[in-house]
Amino acid sequence: MWGGRVGALPRVGGFWLTGVLGRKPSCNAASLKGNNSPQCWNCGGSGNLIEGDGFFCPQCRALQPPDPTRDHFSLMDCNRSFRVDTAKLQHRYQQLQRLVHPDFFSQRSQTEKDFSEKHSTLVNDAYKTLLAPLSRGLYLRNRKS
Structure with missing residues (x-):
């Protein structure tokens, strides 16, 4: 789809994406x-x-369906801790949105469009939750098992 490569993933920074973090x-x-x-x-x-x-x-x-059991920390590649590197968090958020944002799936099947919306929503929720100290602390407290 992108740049003449049928079935290829989007191109970011001159590289074809083949996954997250290489x-x-x-x-x-x-x-x-x-x-x-x-x-x-x-x-x-x-x-x-x-x-x-x-x-x-x-x-x-x-694009595969999102894993509903995956927690925000693993999705955002952060340590499960109250202290979070917000610069790393923001970088990961941008990286994931370049992979799963619905704009990149407009020419794909309806199933992939739906999965893209779900992934994008989960990424947004994880980012917003982990970015703010209060919501991060509440999330940590509520997810303890």
């Missing part, structure tokens, strides 16, 4: 067939959940 992307969508192996909703391929952030399928590059 890691390989992977599938994180749970199989609809009832087993525990992760499968891409689009191609049915399975990915390595250990590597990458799970935003895109490594085989077909389709």
Whole structure:
């Protein structure tokens, strides 16, 4: 789609995005067939959940559904602590929005558009929550298990 590369991810700073922070992307969508192996909703391929952030399928590059159990700290690549490096947080926020913002999915399937909106909303919520000390503290307190 972008720059003549069909199925490619957006280009940022002269580089084709292949994942977050230079890691390989992977599938994180749970199989609809009832087993525990992760499968891409689009191609049915399975990915390595250990590597990458799970935003895109490594085989077909389709955006995968967000993981509703993922906490804000892991999403924003921050230590689970009251002290947060806000410059790093802002950088991560911008990086994630360049990957999942709905504007980059206008020519994709409706499923990917929907996943993009959900990812973008989760990223916005995580950023706003972790940026403000009061909401960050409340989030930490409420997420303790």
